[in-house]
Amino acid sequence: MIDISIKNLSKDFLLPDPKNKEQYKNLNVMKDFNLNIKNNEVVALIGPSGIGKSTLLNILSGNDINYKGEININRSIENKKLSFIFQSHNLLPWLTAYENIKLVCNTESLEKDSASQILNEVGLEDFINSYPNNLSGGMKRRVSIARAFVNKPNILLMDEPFVSLEKPLANQLRKQTISLINKNKVTAILVTHDLKEAIMFADRIIFCNNSPMKIYLEKEIKLNNDPIYDNDEINGIYQEIIGNDSSILKAK
Amino acid sequence: MNKNNSLPKLYRWASFLCIILIWTILSFLIEHRLFASPLSVLNDIWYHLAEGELIDDTLITLARAGTSFAIAMILGSIIGYLLARIKKLDYFFDSWVIIGLNIPAIVLVILFYIWLGLNEIALISAVVLNKIPIVIVNIREGTKSMDKSYFQIAKVYQLNNFQIWRKIILPQLYPYLMTSARTGLSLIWKIVLVFELLGRGSGIGFQLQVFFQFFDISSLLAYSIFFMSIILLIENYIMIPIEKKATHWRKL
Numbered sequence: 043m044i045d046i047s048i049k050n051l052s053k054d055f056l057l058p059d060p061k062n063k064e065q066y067k068n069l070n071v072m073k074d075f076n077l078n079i080k081n082n083e084v085v086a087l088i089g090p091s092g093i094g095k096s097t098l099l100n101i102l103s104g105n106d107i108n109y110k111g112e113i114n115i116n117r118s119i120e121n122k123k124l125s126f127i128f129q130s131h132n133l134l135p136w137l138t139a140y141e142n143i144k145l146v147c148n149t150e151s152l153e154k155d156s157a158s159q160i161l162n163e164v165g166l167e168d169f170i171n172s173y174p175n176n177l178s179g180g181m182k183r184r185v186s187i188a189r190a191f192v193n194k195p196n197i198l199l200m201d202e203p204f205v206s207l208e209k210p211l212a213n214q215l216r217k218q219t220i221s222l223i224n225k226n227k228v229t230a231i232l233v234t235h236d237l238k239e240a241i242m243f244a245d246r247i248i249f250c251n252n253s254p255m256k257i258y259l260e261k262e263i264k265l266n267n268d269p270i271y272d273n274d275e276i277n278g279i280y281q282e283i284i285g286n287d288s289s290i291l292k293a294k
Numbered sequence: 295m296n297k298n299n300s301l302p303k304l305y306r307w308a309s310f311l312c313i314i315l316i317w318t319i320l321s322f323l324i325e326h327r328l329f330a331s332p333l334s335v336l337n338d339i340w341y342h343l344a345e346g347e348l349i350d351d352t353l354i355t356l357a358r359a360g361t362s363f364a365i366a367m368i369l370g371s372i373i374g375y376l377l378a379r380i381k382k383l384d385y386f387f388d389s390w391v392i393i394g395l396n397i398p399a400i401v402l403v404i405l406f407y408i409w410l411g412l413n414e415i416a417l418i419s420a421v422v423l424n425k426i427p428i429v430i431v432n433i434r435e436g437t438k439s440m441d442k443s444y445f446q447i448a449k450v451y452q453l454n455n456f457q458i459w460r461k462i463i464l465p466q467l468y469p470y471l472m473t474s475a476r477t478g479l480s481l482i483w484k485i486v487l488v489f490e491l492l493g494r495g496s497g498i499g500f501q502l503q504v505f506f507q508f509f510d511i512s513s514l515l516a517y518s519i520f521f522m523s524i525i526l527l528i529e530n531y532i533m534i535p536i537e538k539k540a541t542h543w544r545k546l
Contacts (some may be wrong), residue, residue, distance in 0.1 A: 100446075103446070103449065103450045104449050104450070105446050105449050105450070124450060125450065125451075126446070126447075126450045128443070128446065130443065132443050132444065132446065132447055134444060134447075134461065134462065134465070135543055135544075136465040136543045137461065137543075145447075145451075145453070145457065145461055146447065146451035146453070173543045175543065175544070193451075
């Protein structure tokens with residue numbers, strides 16, 4: 043069953059013309075872009091910076107409404123719940139970890155005190171009353187992951203959620219996020235530049251090129267073992283993808 | 295008692311006592327009726343308090359300053375916010391704000407006393423018009439510098455308007471509101487005294503004019519010091535605690 047359907051999506055940006063600062067020129071980021079994502083499928087989007095991957099997530103999340111085309115999110119899902127793990131943690135600094143999560147809770151989550159439960163689940167039970175200023179980078183990221191899952195979302199958007207983190211911490215958070223994705227059975231889109239990360243998360247990897255953004259390769263991924271960054275299976279698939287088509291390196 | 299906490303207080307008291315000491319020594323050396331000693335000023339404060347007029351005049355001036363302050367803060371905040379959010383309004387009214395910032399306070403009060411008569415409305419209108427442009431500029435800049443990424447959270451998690459104002463907009467505007475309030479308080483009470491001196495028959499400013507006519511320096515200082523003490527109390531026991539409460543997360 044199709045969960046997210048994107049048909050003929052087009053998006054333009056007005057940018058200052060480098061030759062004449064008084065004038066603006068139109069940048070066509072997406073033109074007739076099409077993508078279907080199945081129920082409970084995790085799709086990773088890989089492509090060079092600035093081609094419109096984050097713009098696509100902003101459109102899907104409702105943060106960008108200036109586009110042409112059709113976005114359909116399966117209405118059979120009752121009370122569609124969408125979540126977003128942003129590139130930066132985006133925690134409100136004047137609220138504690140608990141308050142940051144409670145703010146986004148729906149009525150059902152408030153009744154069950156899901157905010158405390160999810161903070162326990164990500165190992166932050168001792169920091170629920172801490173302000174973001176007092177948390178380490180990894181802890182802030184964990185709070186933002188907890189926030190994304192507190193309402194048991196149906197759809198999860200992730201915009202390079204583990205970028206600029208140290209490798210061991212990034213691996214720990216990837217593992218935690220994959221476990222939450224599996225537990226909640228969400229349909230997810232991950233935007234990343236890291237092919238190994240994409241292999242860990244995704245059922246399908248979509249490689250995109252720029253100006254305007256278009257899909258030039260899709261690869262189904264099936265892992266037999268637990269997804270662990272840099273393990274033999276992930277490295278094997280990585281080599282297989284790179285070996286098949288060296289142009290994919292451009293999308294790394 | 296914590297040594298580090300008590301040290302600044304100790305220095306403040308030492309500095310205050312130093313001023314009193316220098317003043318006392320100078321009054322002994324000069325020994326002139328136009329240079330009142332601290333003791334005679336203290337006696338006059340007590341005398342005017344016992345007579346009741348000092349309390350009455352203080353309350354009248356505080357009521358005028360408080361009313362003007364409240365009106366200027368409310369109107370200035372609303373206008374400042376709207377100018378930041380609606381560009382066309384900002385372009386149109388920007389020059390008005392600049393003119394408002396540069397009109398001398400004395401010109402405004404003379405005009406209002408002539409147009410509206412020597413009454414409360416004229417005084418309060420003149421004070422409000424003096425203060426409003428400063429509030430507008432502060433709140434306009436505060437609104438413009440709000441972090442847009444926090445509004446992405448509001449959109450994704452479908453926060454209602456009340457939540458957006460209470461948890462996202464106001465916490466970001468508190469520092470600007472507090473700066474406006476504190477600078478406003480110090481500006482408004484000084485302007486109110488001058489305006490009372492020019493055209494009212496009651497209040498601290500009016501009494502200062504009477505003492506000036508009789509060259510009663512001791513009473514003049516008694517009224518001034520008493521009123522300044524009240525303003526310092528408001529600053530220390532109302533404004534600073536509110537500011538600390540609103541921005542406590544920054545110091546953690």
